[in-house]
Amino acid sequence: AVPHEEAELTDGFHLVIDALKLNGIETIYNVPGIPITDLGRLAQAEGMRVISFRHEQNAGNAAAIAGFLTKKPGICLTVSAPGFLNGLTALANATTNCFPMILISGSSEREIVDLQQGDYEEMDQLAIAKPLCKAAFRVLHAADIGIGVARAIRAAVSGRPGGVYLDLPAKLFSQVIDADLGARSLVKVIDPAPAQIPAPASVTRALDLLKSAERPLIILGKGAAYAQADEAVRALVEESGIPYVPMSMAKGLLPDTHPLSAGAARSTALKDSDVVVLVGARLNWLLSHGKGKTWGEPGSKRFIQIDIEPREMDSNVEIAAPLVGDIGSCVEALLDGIRKDWKGAPQNWLETIRSKREANIAKMAPKLMKNSSPMCFHSALGALRTVIKERPDAILVNEGANTLDLARGIIDMYQPRKRLDVGTWGVMGIGMGFAVAAAVETGKPVLAVEGDSAFGFSGMEVETICRYELPVCIVIFNNNGIYRGTDIDPTGRDPGTTVFVKDSRYDKMMEAFGGIGVNVTTPDELKRAVDEAMDSGKPTLINAVIDPEAGSESGNIGSLNPQSTLKKK
Ligand SMILES: Cc1ncc(Cn2c(C)c(CCOP(=O)(O)OP(=O)(O)O)sc2=O)c(N)n1
Numbered sequence: 020a021v022p023h024e025e026a027e028l029t030d031g032f033h034l035v036i037d038a039l040k041l042n043g044i045e046t047i048y049n050v051p052g053i054p055i056t057d058l059g060r061l062a063q064a065e066g067m068r069v070i071s072f073r074h075e076q077n078a079g080n081a082a083a084i085a086g087f088l089t090k091k092p093g094i095c096l097t098v099s100a101p102g103f104l105n106g107l108t109a110l111a112n113a114t115t116n117c118f119p120m121i122l123i124s125g126s127s128e129r130e131i132v133d134l135q136q137g138d139y140e141e142m143d144q145l146a147i148a149k150p151l152c153k154a155a156f157r158v159l160h161a162a163d164i165g166i167g168v169a170r171a172i173r174a175a176v177s178g179r180p181g182g183v184y185l186d187l188p189a190k191l192f193s194q195v196i197d198a199d200l201g202a203r204s205l206v207k208v209i210d211p212a213p214a215q216i217p218a219p220a221s222v223t224r225a226l227d228l229l230k231s232a233e234r235p236l237i238i239l240g241k242g243a244a245y246a247q248a249d250e251a252v253r254a255l256v257e258e259s260g261i262p263y264v265p266m267s268m269a270k271g272l273l274p275d276t277h278p279l280s281a282g283a284a285r286s287t288a289l290k291d292s293d294v295v296v297l298v299g300a301r302l303n304w305l306l307s308h309g310k311g312k313t314w315g316e317p318g319s320k321r322f323i324q325i326d327i328e329p330r331e332m333d334s335n336v337e338i339a340a341p342l343v344g345d346i347g348s349c350v351e352a353l354l355d356g357i358r359k360d361w362k363g364a365p366q367n368w369l370e371t372i373r374s375k376r377e378a379n380i381a382k383m384a385p386k387l388m389k390n391s392s393p394m395c396f397h398s399a400l401g402a403l404r405t406v407i408k409e410r411p412d413a414i415l416v417n418e419g420a421n422t423l424d425l426a427r428g429i430i431d432m433y434q435p436r437k438r439l440d441v442g443t444w445g446v447m448g449i450g451m452g453f454a455v456a457a458a459v460e461t462g463k464p465v466l467a468v469e470g471d472s473a474f475g476f477s478g479m480e481v482e483t484i485c486r487y488e489l490p491v492c493i494v495i496f497n498n499n500g501i502y503r504g505t506d507i508d509p510t511g512r513d514p515g516t517t518v519f520v521k522d523s524r525y526d527k528m529m530e531a532f533g534g535i536g537v538n539v540t541t542p543d544e545l546k547r548a549v550d551e552a553m554d555s556g557k558p559t560l561i562n563a564v565i566d567p568e569a570g571s572e573s574g575n576i577g578s579l580n581p582q583s584t585l586k587k588k
């Protein structure tokens with residue numbers, strides 16, 4: 020039998036694990052090391068899924084997208100100082116994208132850090148994290164772990180979701196306290212993300228404006244995908260008959276082939292609409308800040324904006340009808356109004372959108388059919404478009420420049436939260452972390468479509484994918500470089516700044532870790548290899564040879580790059 024005194028004690032290690040499990044958190048994405056190696060081991064022994072990565076940035080990206088997919092904060096666990104810093108990019112990106120995650124990092128002892136006495140991996144991590152995340156907390160006493168974890172969870176998912184930092188100094192873990200006191204110190208968070216109901220007056224104002232519209236438009240942002248109010252969103256579109264444009268990670272809320280989709284007629288929809296309903300979509304650079312030629316005549320637009328964050332309103336242009344609340348509650352309120360009194364779909368406007376959409380789709384179709392070798396972006400993406408059409412519950416991870424921008428318009432999505440990409444920052448490096456978490460959290464097959472440069476940021480995680488035998492099929496669009504593989508060094512000394520090794524074979528990497536590597540040069544070979552990977556569920560990397568001449572610098576956003584006006588010397 021366990022000696023009497025031991026049976027009544029618990030410690031920091033166990034309280035952290037008990038607090039996470041008590042709140043329904045089952046998975047930790049981490050890179051082990053001092054002072055958190057045993058925390059990971061104990062968590063695994065107590066039934067939590069502990070996924071160990073090769074770099075903390077990828078573990079952090081995995082935690083962030085786990086939060087987006089589950090509405091529970093994803094947990095990234097790192098060592099102090101350098102490990103914590105490696106996790107910060109993912110924490111900041113999660114906060115920018117409103118993905119709920121908690122970065123938990125071990126840290127050095129306060130008394131040594133505050134006197135700057137040179138502790139192992141000494142750093143004032145809490146101070147450094149604060150400006151980059153939504154909230155940051157430190158726990159010094161074991162009896163406070165329950166409250167600390169509860170506050171971190173509530174901060175991550177309530178209101179506008181985001182990244183939270185939780186700082187746990189090394190000495191906290193081995194602190195021993197009475198087991199009963201420990202159990203009573205734990206908090207199961209009640210209603211961490213409460214519904215936030217819009218004010219009836221705001222709903223009336225929005226409905227009145229919408230009823231006055233002749234060319235209304237709905238824009239669905241990734242907030243609408245995160246909300247998991249899928250039925251209400253679909254009903255709002257279908258019962259109002261208003262056309263909609265999905266932002267990248269909102270694709271699939273309604274199938275991209277939906278008759279009311281204006282995705283393929285985006286520029287007409289934005290330019291010629293008169294009242295625009297923003298649903299969890301911010302008027303940031305991705306929507307040209309709500310002004311300029313993208314939006315037609317100045318002052319021709321009036322915005323209804325649904326957002327849980329009141330301060331988002333008027334961020335770029337005046338919002339005529341702010342609707343503050345959670346997306347589900349706001350959409351339901353609008354739907355109520357439409358069901359009571361609605362003039363029906365704007366037929367002429369729908370005809371304008373429909374004809375524009377069909378013309379654009381017809382223009383693109385031939386490019387997707389080419390069976391050229393080496394492939395161009397369009398012909399390779401044409402093959403993957405068919406894969407997703409045949410396998411709508413697969414999850415598509417996507418990053419790169421041409422590989423991203425062209426895939427967004429070419430690969431239709433059919434279900435919500437199935438397209439995971441670079442989000443608001445356009446950050447490279449999310450690929451493998453997102454692929455791991457998508458597979459771990461959903462069990463669904465994952466197709467990661469990667470530019471060859473983008474893949475390079477997280478490529479070492481192919482070993483992680485093989486180690487956990489995850490159903491991930493990586494397709495690398497290998498055009499031998501960033502954007503294009505044709506740059507040169509005018510002095511002739513080095514390769515051009517954006518080119519890579521010619522005819523590189525990324526598929527060979529996979530074989531090093533027991534995965535399957537395939538090299539393909541035609542769309543037919545690509546489709547066959549992807550189908551085989553999706554059927555087998557085995558970690559697979561397909562090196563898709565793309566013409567180095569194909570594509571354009573920075574994909575669709577080249578205009579953001581400053582150019583020197585001075586004469587080249
Ligand atoms: C962290 C980080 N570093 C650098 C960039 C700049 N960048 C970089 C480096 C891209 C890679 C483009 O090359 P690719 O091979 O992935 O894609 P294509 O060749 O298919 O265009 S896209 C882009 O905006 C970035 N967005 N994020």
Ligand SMILES: [Mg+2]
Nearest residue numbers: 471500501502
């Ligand atoms: Mg490239």
